[in-house]
Amino acid sequence: MEITLNGVKVQVEEGWTILDAAKFYGANIPTLCYHEGLSPYGACRLCVVEIGRGGRSKLVASCLHPVREGLNVRTHSERVVKARKMLVELLVARCPQSKILQDLASSMGIEKVRFKPKYDDCILCGLCVRMCEEQMDAKAIGFVSRGVKRRITTPFDIKSEKCRTCGACMYICPACQLRCQGPKADTVLCSGCLNISPSCLEKYEDTMCYMDPCVACLKEKEGNKKDVKKKN
């Protein structure tokens, strides 16, 4: 089966998801609720890619979307990058203390969070639930309630007999990993390792290479920045 991945025609296998194909060919799609050892869930939408052509293109979650003959996939189009940045911004506002989210924000060049921070301790990615059920075979935790009240807990909110306190749910939780406790540990956005967003994006509406972080353009930009500073 043949698909077009970022303008290149590539061979893919029946049954692959777009994410599988992108991984196989080295296109780096950020993911959050996806884990190789667990069934895909499609909760975070961070893995969005653009499929189709021109005005009829649409955004889909690549961790769930199967490849189809002739599919035209763009993993880093302007629209995709914009959508991803918005998602990460919202997630950071929800859990500013998460290292994984802060790292994502930095690697995407997010420089401010326009939403009110909530200091929640869960982004409802469902990783812990799938980990507990599929790998630990305990089925001790799950989603309860719905809407804004949706949360993760044990039955009746008490210690579960099924739980073996293996800690796997905490191990995999992106919100449980606390960010580096540096001097700016209580800001909403860390930006400690801020990367500049790919400069090729503005020019070509697509990222031109898939280095992560994109080093070359970064260096060039930083050079410029220092020059500007010197002048001031």
Added chain:
Amino acid sequence: MHGELLSKDFPAIDAIIKKYGERKEFLICILQDIQARYGYLPKEALTRVAEKLDIPLIQIYSVATFFKAFSLRPKGGHTIHVCLGTACHVRGAERVLGKIKRDLDINVDETTKDMNFTLKTVNCLGACALGPIVEIDGKHYGNMTTVKVESVLKKYSIKKME
């Protein structure tokens, strides 16, 4: 029977499960029947259903908390709905609600100690002209005031309020 708290009433629960052929796909029907019998979903009953149907308890708990029709806390004999819709609100529904809360010594979504009343709020009962409205067991009481609501509650209370 409402309020009838039989933690070891397994034969009855087993009978309900049996009625649906002990099949997982009838979980919601089974929960509805249990709720109809006890007025809420007792913890022991859910644990029993999990065992019998071989479903993880957490899954049943997820379903039970997803639907508003299910209650995990015992419900009182009478359910009070205080309308807090816009029309009732501007006519002083908050004051009426406050009065009920004080008189029954409970908060919204709670049940009195004697299991007689459960207090709920709604966002419009569709009879705004009569607001503020208090509905008890499906019966509507319009133009409520803090004074009037007291006598309405009295009608339903077990031991007449002093």
